[in-house]
Amino acid sequence: MARRRIHEEPENHERWLVSYADFITLLFAFFVVMYSISSLNEGKYKILSDSLVGVFSQVDRAVKPIPIGDERPRTTEPDVSQLDEPQSSQEPIDPLQSIVQSMHEAFADLIDANQLTVRDNELWVEIELNSSLLFPSGDALPNDHAFDLLEKVAGILAPFDNPIHVEGFTDNLPISTDKFPTNWELSAARAGSVVRMLAADGVDPSRLAAVGYGEFQPVADNATAEGRARNRRVILVISRNLDVRRSISGMGSGRAAGAALHSGTQRASSEGH
Secondary structure, three states: OOOOOOOOOOOOOOOHHHHHHHHHHHHHHHHHHHHHHOOOOHHHHHHHHHHHHHHHHOHHHHHOOOOOOOOOOOOOOOOHHHHHOOOOOOOOOOHHHHHHHHHHHHOHHHHHOOOEEEEEOOOEEEEEEEHHHOOOOOOOOOOHHHHHHHHHHHHHHOOOOOOEEEEEEOOOOOOOOOOOOOHHHHHHHHHHHHHHHHHHOOOOHHHEEEEEOOOOOOOOOOOOHHHHHHHOEEEEEEEOOOOOOOOOOOOHHHHHHHHOOEOOOOOOOOOOO
16 A cells, blocks of 8 residues: 655745734834823814914014013103102313322322422413422433332323423523533423323323423522522423413413412422532
8 A cells, every 4th residue: 555645735934924913013002002192182282373373473473572470551651760860960070170189199298298289270280390309410310219200190191182291490500511511401301301201101192292491480589599499390281272282482381380270389399400
C-alpha cells in the first residue's frame, strides 16, 4: 500500500498585517481618549475668536489701551492739581555777579590780608592782585604760589564767555636788565605771564588780552614804600560786553576803579621792585 503523502500548507507572508491592524486600532483608541479629555470649551473659544477678530479688524480697539482699575473720562480742561502748584521761574545767572561771589568765597583770606581786591560795576569786574603774590622782585617769572592761586582764579573764570583784559603795572623805580630795559617791558611781561597761566588752566585764549602800563598809572604816591607796593599790581578786567572789549583809553584800571559801584578792601603790602 502506498504511503500517504503529507500535504504542506504554503507559508503565509502577510502575517504582519495582523500586528499592524492591532497597532492602528490601539493608536486610534489612544487619540480618541486624548481628544475626549481635552475637548474645547465652545463658549471660551467663541469669546477668544470674537476678540481676535475685533482687534485685527477695528483700528480704535487695536490702539486703545486696556484699562486697569476705574477708567476716568477724558477732558480738555487742565488738571486742577497742576494749577495749584506754583510755577518756579529761575532767573538767569549774572556772570559778573557770580564771579564776584565766587572770588569772595575762594579768597576771603587774601582779601582780609589786603593782598587781593575785587571791584565791580555795571560794565566790568576787576580782580586786583598785588605783584608780590605772583612774581619775585624785578621778574616776570611766576613764583610757586602764583600757579595755585591763578589755577583757582581760572576755575572761576573758565565757565563764562566774558572777555578778560590782564593789565600789568609797576612803580616808578627804574629797571634796566637784558630782559626788561624799562618798566614797560616788565609790566607787559607780567601781564603776559598771567595770560599764559590762565589759558593753561582752562580759560579760552580767545577771551584773553595782555597790556602793560609800566609806571604811568599809579594809584598811590611812589615816594613811600607802601605807595610803591600798591602801584606794583596785576589787574584782571572781566568785561560784561561779550563783543566789545574795554578800550585802552589811557585811564588805566587804577583810575577807572574810582567809578566802581562796589569796592573791596584796599590792599597794602611791601615788595622790593
